[in-house]
Amino acid sequence: xxxxxxxxxxxxxxxxxxxxxxxxxxxxxxxxxxxxxxxxxxxxxxxxxxxxxxxxxxxxxxxxxxxxxxxxxxxxxxxxxxxxxxxxxxxxxxxxxxxxxxxxxxxxxxxxxxxxxxxxxxxxxxxxxxxxxxxxxxxxxxxxxxxxxxxxxxxxxxxxxxxxxxxxxxxxxxxxxxxxxxxxxxxxxxxxxxxxxxxxxxxxxxxxxxxxxxxxxxxxxxxxxxxxxxxxxxxxxxxxxxxxxxxxxxxxxxxxxxxxxxxxxxxxxxxxxxxxxxxxxxxxxxxxxxxxxxxxxxxxxxxxxxx
Amino acid sequence: xxxxxxxxxxxxxxxxxxxxxxxxxxxxxxxxxxxxxxxxxxxxxxxxxxxxxxxxxxxxxxxxxxxxxxxxxxxxxxxxxxxxxxxxxxxxxxxxxxxxxxx
Numbered sequence: 230x231x232x233x234x235x236x237x238x239x240x241x242x243x244x245x246x247x248x249x250x251x252x253x254x255x256x257x258x259x260x261x262x263x264x265x266x267x268x269x270x271x272x273x274x275x276x277x278x279x280x281x282x283x284x285x286x287x288x289x290x291x292x293x294x295x296x297x298x299x300x301x302x303x304x305x306x307x308x309x310x311x312x313x314x315x316x317x318x319x320x321x322x323x324x325x326x327x328x329x330x331x332x333x334x335x336x337x338x339x340x341x342x343x344x345x346x347x348x349x350x351x352x353x354x355x356x357x358x359x360x361x362x363x364x365x366x367x368x369x370x371x372x373x374x375x376x377x378x379x380x381x382x383x384x385x386x387x388x389x390x391x392x393x394x395x396x397x398x399x400x401x402x403x404x405x406x407x408x409x410x411x412x413x414x415x416x417x418x419x420x421x422x423x424x425x426x427x428x429x430x431x432x433x434x435x436x437x438x439x440x441x442x443x444x445x446x447x448x449x450x451x452x453x454x455x456x457x458x459x460x461x462x463x464x465x466x467x468x469x470x471x472x473x474x475x476x477x478x479x480x481x482x483x484x485x486x487x488x489x490x491x492x493x494x495x496x497x498x499x500x501x502x503x504x505x506x507x508x509x510x511x512x513x514x515x516x517x518x519x520x521x522x523x524x525x526x527x528x529x530x531x532x533x534x535x536x
Numbered sequence: 537x538x539x540x541x542x543x544x545x546x547x548x549x550x551x552x553x554x555x556x557x558x559x560x561x562x563x564x565x566x567x568x569x570x571x572x573x574x575x576x577x578x579x580x581x582x583x584x585x586x587x588x589x590x591x592x593x594x595x596x597x598x599x600x601x602x603x604x605x606x607x608x609x610x611x612x613x614x615x616x617x618x619x620x621x622x623x624x625x626x627x628x629x630x631x632x633x634x635x636x637x638x639x
Contacts, residue, residue, distance in 0.1 A: 290589035290608065326591035326605040326628070357593070357627045358604055442631050499567035501590045 276384055279307050279344070280429070282320040282466030283352065283486035286335050287328030292489035292502035296325070300338050303487045308343045315383060317344050320466035320484060321352030321394065321431030327359070332367060351377055352431040352467060353394040353403075361395050378409055380416050387420055389413065391430040393445045403432030403445035403467075410447065414454045425460040433465040435474055435481045438494035443468050455479060468500075561585060562634070564592050564606070567626075569634035578638055581615040592632065597623040 284300050293299060307314065319339070324331035332355075339347055349368045356364050361377065369375040377392040391413070393403035405413075417426070428434065430445070434452065437443035455461045461479040469491035474481040489502045497503075560580055563570045565587040576582065584594050584606070591605040594612050600622060603612035616622065616638040626632040 288589075292589070326607070353628055354591075440631070442629060499588070499590075501567065501588055 276315045277310070277312070278316050278318065278383075279310075279314040280318045280320060280464050280466075280484050281307075281487055282431075282484040283322040283469055283488060284319070284335055285322055285325040285354065285486060285488035287325035287331040288488055288502070290489070290502055291504040296488035297334060297338065300335070300487045301341075304338060304341050308341070313343045315345060317342055317347040318390070318429050318464065319347060319349045320429055320464060321350050322354040322466065322486075323349070323352070324355055325488075326354050327357065327363065332363060336367075348379070348381070348388070348390055348429075350390045350392055350430050351394055356394055373409075373412055376409075378412065386425040386427060387417075389416065389426065389428045391428060391434075391451070393430045393432045393434070393448075402439060402442050403430075403448075405445060405447050405451055410450050410454075413451055417454050417458075420458070422457045423459055425462075426455060426458050427462045427464065428455070429464040431465065432467045433472075433481070433483055434463050435476070437468055437472060437483065438500075441494065441500040443494065443500070452479065468494075469503075559583065564588060564626075564632075567592075567629055567632055569624075569632060572634040573637065574635070575637040575639060576616065578617060578619055579615070580638070581613055582636055583611055583613040585609065585611045591628060593627040594624055595627040597625060602627075 281300075281303060285296050286300065288296050307317070317339075323335040351361060351364045351368070355361075365372075365375060365377055369377055372379040372390075377395070378390055380387060380389045382388070391405060391409060393405050396404040396406045420426070428451075432445050433443055434445050434448040456478070459478055463479060463481045465481070465483045466486070468483050469486035469489065470483065470493065471485055472481075472483045491500050492503055558580060560574065560576055560582050562574060562582055562584045564584060567588065567590070569584075574582065584603070586592050586606040586608060589608050591607055593605055594601070594603040594614070596602055601614045601624075605628070606612055616636060619638050622636040622638065624634060624636070
């Protein structure tokens with residue numbers, strides 16, 4: 230039996246019930262974990278948007294007995310932001326293994342978000358059963374060829390949503406594929422190098438931990454097209470924890486899940502849901518501060534909790 | 537008891553040989569198929585059971601067979617009626633790979 234009391238739930242929320250709010254000032258993004266007071270100030274040209282990720286509706290386990298409730302709490306926090314975020318990015322794994330009705334539940338809850346628009350990219354949980362048929366049926370409209378990837382401009386910044394979960398192959402990494410990389414090159418071509426670019430996708434576009442499939446096989450071939458820009462921010466989900474890396478002009482970030490945490494890279498036998506024991510909650514919070522060094526690229530872990 | 541025998545043999549020899557069996561179990565735990573290499577006679581039914589909270593699939597590399605997502609403690613069974621090497625993986629976690637060798 231799950232033993233969820235208020236204290237346990239709130240401690241769990243410190244892990245799970247969070248989203249990131251991004252504030253853009255002159256194309257330089259800064260992030261903080263959402264709190265009601267965290268709001269963009271009314272400076273001209275400044276705007277904020279929110280990233281939520283890995284809502285995993287349909288999951289039921291020790292790590293979270295009710296991901297619907299934690300998602301609702303995130304929505305309430307987003308709605309407390311002043312001013313409201315310009316838009317929201319959902320970086321995938323809306324559902325837990327495409328469980329029946331899960332997409333409907335997510336759509337229903339996210340209807341309550343006070344924002345202009347929500348942009349989506351799929352996670353592997355959203356597409357693995359049917360090759361993306363249901364996901365693209367819902368969210369493919371307006372994307373390139375109905376295949377899920379897209380770009381848009383907002384207040385001088387260029388946003389690109391990429392799909393890297395429909396071509397899982399090799400050792401189980403994400404992959405973008407030739408068509409999408411060619412499209413990206415064409416999409417970026419007209420932009421001046423001073424245009425701030427934000428790229429979002431589900432699986433990290435950097436080698437967080439390839440042994441667990443936490444990387445995108447052909448990301449390098451996409452990133453090469455971003456080299457000439459002075460400010461590039463890459464936002465990902467998938468790994469259910471906040472990690473950050475800066476490489477040249479590119480800042481990589483991963484977001485927390487709204488449902489359950491996963492272990493830091495290499496600290497567990499497998500990347501499954503982390504079971505949070507009440508007594509361990511404080512120690513578990515510290516886990517996100519683990520620094521993992523893949524080869525020559527040190528990763529710096531940044532913020533991870535509500536408080 | 538056949539399940540236990542299969543797991544022990546796998547641990548000792550890497551390849552689990554099951555003789556004259558009609559039914560064999562493969563466990564899924566901590567993102568691993570156990571045993572990862574299973575040899576069985578023609579006619580054997582292999583049953584997978586997912587002990588993880590994370591869903592997994594049994595997906596044949598050449599499309600010969602496949603499950604949908606197995607939730608915690610869900611099972612999937614496949615009977616092998618032709619000899620061959622049947623590689624499979626988890627569609628959600630493709631680094632999870634294993635093989636059934638049917639003789």
